[in-house]
Amino acid sequence: MTRLLLALLAAGLLAGCSPVLETDQARLCRMALPALMSGDERIAIVSQRPDPDARGLTVAFTAETAGGELEDHVATCRFREPGRPRESRDLTSLAIDGEPLSDTELFFLVRYWLATPDGRAADPAPLGDLGRTPEVGPRLAYGLQMALDGLPLSAIYALLAAAYSLVYGLIGRINFAFGELAAAGGYAAAMTALTLSGLGPAPLLAAAFLLAAAVAAGWGFASARCVFIPLRHARGQQALVATVGLALFLEELLRLAQGDRTSWMTPELNQPFALARSGDFITVATPMTIVASAVALAAGLGLVVIFRWTRMGREWRAYADDPLAAEMLGVSPAATTARAFVLSGALAGLAGATMTAAYGAVGYGLSATLTLKALAAAIVGGIGSLPGAFLGGLVIGVVEVGWSALFPINDRDLAVYALLVIFIALRPTGLVGTRDTITHNLFPRRS
Numbered sequence: 001m002t003r004l005l006l007a008l009l010a011a012g013l014l015a016g017c018s019p020v021l022e023t024d025q026a027r028l029c030r031m032a033l034p035a036l037m038s039g040d041e042r043i044a045i046v047s048q049r050p051d052p053d054a055r056g057l058t059v060a061f062t063a064e065t066a067g068g069e070l071e072d073h074v075a076t077c078r079f080r081e082p083g084r085p086r087e088s089r090d091l092t093s094l095a096i097d098g099e100p101l102s103d104t105e106l107f108f109l110v111r112y113w114l115a116t117p118d119g120r121a122a123d124p125a126p127l128g129d130l131g132r133t134p135e136v137g138p139r140l141a142y143g144l145q146m147a148l149d150g151l152p153l154s155a156i157y158a159l160l161a162a163a164y165s166l167v168y169g170l171i172g173r174i175n176f177a178f179g180e181l182a183a184a185g186g187y188a189a190a191m192t193a194l195t196l197s198g199l200g201p202a203p204l205l206a207a208a209f210l211l212a213a214a215v216a217a218g219w220g221f222a223s224a225r226c227v228f229i230p231l232r233h234a235r236g237q238q239a240l241v242a243t244v245g246l247a248l249f250l251e252e253l254l255r256l257a258q259g260d261r262t263s264w265m266t267p268e269l270n271q272p273f274a275l276a277r278s279g280d281f282i283t284v285a286t287p288m289t290i291v292a293s294a295v296a297l298a299a300g301l302g303l304v305v306i307f308r309w310t311r312m313g314r315e316w317r318a319y320a321d322d323p324l325a326a327e328m329l330g331v332s333p334a335a336t337t338a339r340a341f342v343l344s345g346a347l348a349g350l351a352g353a354t355m356t357a358a359y360g361a362v363g364y365g366l367s368a369t370l371t372l373k374a375l376a377a378a379i380v381g382g383i384g385s386l387p388g389a390f391l392g393g394l395v396i397g398v399v400e401v402g403w404s405a406l407f408p409i410n411d412r413d414l415a416v417y418a419l420l421v422i423f424i425a426l427r428p429t430g431l432v433g434t435r436d437t438i439t440h441n442l443f444p445r446r447s
Contacts, residue, residue, distance in 0.1 A: 021050045021057060023270050024084045027123055028091055028114060029059050029077035034122040035113045036096055037063050037073075045126035046072075054082035054198075061124070073097055083197055084266045088114040127274040127282060134276050141278035142405075148275075148285045150401035152358040155296035156182075158393025159351035160374030162303065162386055163344035169384035170320050170340045171232060176243045178348045179371030180250035181219050185212035185349030186362030187258055190265040193357075201268045205357060208265075209295065212353035213346040219250070220345020224338045232333060247371065254364035262363040265356050292354045299350055300390050307386070312339055369413075376420040382430030391431055 026048050033043050042064040049058045056078035062070045078093040079085055088110045094101050101109065113119040127133075136144075163178050189208040196204050227246050231239045269287035276283040307313035318326040319336050327333055351370075356362040373396060381392025396416060403415045423430065 021048055021271070022054065022082075022084060023267055025050075025077065025079055026057055026059070026271075027125075028085060028088060029057060029075060029094070030125065031114055031119050031123045032077075032091075032094055032109055033059070033061060033075060033124060035109060035119070036075075036094075036101075041065060043124040045124055048126065051078075055079050125272060127272060127284060133274045133282070136276045136278055136283075138278040138281065141276050141281050141283045144276060145283045146401050146405050147398075148283070148289055150397040151289050152292040152354065153400055154394045154397030155292040156351045156355050156358075156370075156393070157374055157377040157396045158296050158390040159299055159347045159354065160370060161377035161381060161389035161393045162299070163347040163351075164375060164378040165381075165384050165386050165389040166303075166340055166344040166347070167228075168378070169386070170316060171228065171337060173228065173239045174243065174375070175223070175228070175246075175341075175344075176240075176371055176375075177223060177247040177250055178344070178374060179367035179369070180247055180254060180364075181216045181223075181345050181348035182352035182355065182370050182374075183254055183362060183364055183367040184219055184250070185216040185352030186356040186366075187254070187263060187352075188212045188215040188349070189353035189356045190263045190362055193265045193268070197266065205268055205291065208357065209350060209353045212356075213349040216349025216352065217342045217346040220341040220343075220348070221338055223345070224341035228341065229334050229337055232337065247367075251364055251367055254367070258364065260364070262361045263356075264361050267360055268357060288358050292358050295350055295354055296390070296393075299347060300386075303386055306343070316340060373413075373416060376416055378430075379420060379428075380423050380430055382432045385430070385432050388430050388432040395431070 030045065037043065044062045044064075046060040046062060048060075051057060056076065059075045059077070061073055061075065063073060064070055074097055076093075076095045076098075077091060080090045080092050085091065091106070091110060091114070094106060094109070160178055160182060163181075164174065167173065167175050189212040192208040192211045193204055196207055199207075223246060227242050228239065231242055267288075269291060272284040272286050274282050274284055307316060315326070315331045315336050316339075318329070319331050319333065323333065326336075351374075352362065355366075355370075374393075377392035377396040378389050379392070380395050381390070382388030396419075399416060399419060400412055403409075403412045407415075
């Protein structure tokens with residue numbers, strides 16, 4: 001077992017030493033090609049190879065002439081420094097077939113093409129061999145694209161909804177600070193990615209997700225010790241008011257610690273590839289979409305293992321079913337609550353890391369929106385039910401993406417909250433919850 005772990009570690013280190021294609025560098029280099037080729041030649045990307053020092057790349061492409069012939073070309077781009085370029089002017093040199101552009105030509109290219117919407121729209125992005133891509137109907141292609149776009153959102157909401165349900169199912173209380181825990185995890189993931197910027201995508205993302213989960217789990221433990229465990233015998237809305245205060249405190253702490261600007265993470269695994277097409281419309285996905293879905297799926301399977309086959313899961317289920325009987329049989333209420341908050345904090349941290357890795361940004365101001373939408377997902381699925389949490393996250397993600405595709409995007413949040421109101425009014429137990437799930441911890445049995 002030790003040899004296997006050492007072999008995996010060595011493989012990860014070797015992967016981190018190899019040059020990695022920086023997708024934004026490649027995008028800027030590709031954007032320049034239509035402006036530099038004569039006429040309306042159709043450009044197809046053949047390959048993209050990063051330079052060993054990570055400050056540039058070589059793009060091999062073909063250009064179709066007016067006579068239908070394909071001409072092979074090579075573009076070489078160099079940038080001011082390694083990593084993600086912050087602006088178009090970071091492109092310091094460009095050569096086509098070994099002929100470099102002059103300083104004047106490069107200035108006009110950057111100023112009047114790369115920095116314009118037309119230049120961004122002209123990117124001949126490599127999507128693989130489209131001739132082998134299956135042809136489908138327009139509605140199916142568009143619907144598939146919307147479904148793929150909704151997977152990261154659904155994963156984020158599902159992880160946060162599971163965190164809500166984990167705590168509510170145990171003590172019958174809602175923690176309004178999970179959005180702040182997710183934001184803390186997002187900041188941890190962004191800082192990890194910045195620190196390990198020389199590594200390959202796999203070890204970098206693994207480290208970012210692990211640290212995000214660890215940081216948020218620590219915050220969850222502190223929340224349990226400072227707020228929820230001292231108030232576990234409180235009646236009325238004392239715990240609810242306390243968790244609102246906790247959310248405000250953590251949000252202000254994030255603002256003071258990280259500043260009021262959005263923090264960015266260098267995009268990883270965001271090179272699109274084609275899945276289907278309908279005429280000129282191409283359905284694409286990115287590896288990060290698959291990673292986000294895999295993280296949520298792995299978290300769900302991990303929860304199944306924990307609650308079915310571990311002592312922690314048995315104690316959680318016993319205390320959630322009958323707190324008094326569980327305590328009489330030796331289950332510690334404080335320890336069980338603390339472990340539940342550690343696990344729920346780790347889920348929130350994974351949600352924040354998924355958000356930062358998939359969309360590239362994290363800020364303390366996003367925590368309030370995450371809190372409300374994740375709560376909506378938990379209620380829609382059935383608060384207190386872990387399978388319902390993941391189902392609710394999927395539903396909210398589908399609603400958001402579907403509304404954005406069919407109706408004005410400015411009203412998207414209203415649609416989500418309207419759905420929440422409908423479920424509270426007509427089906428408060430959610431899709432898979434039961435009435436006992438909602439009430440048994442608010443009115444615990446004393447047997």
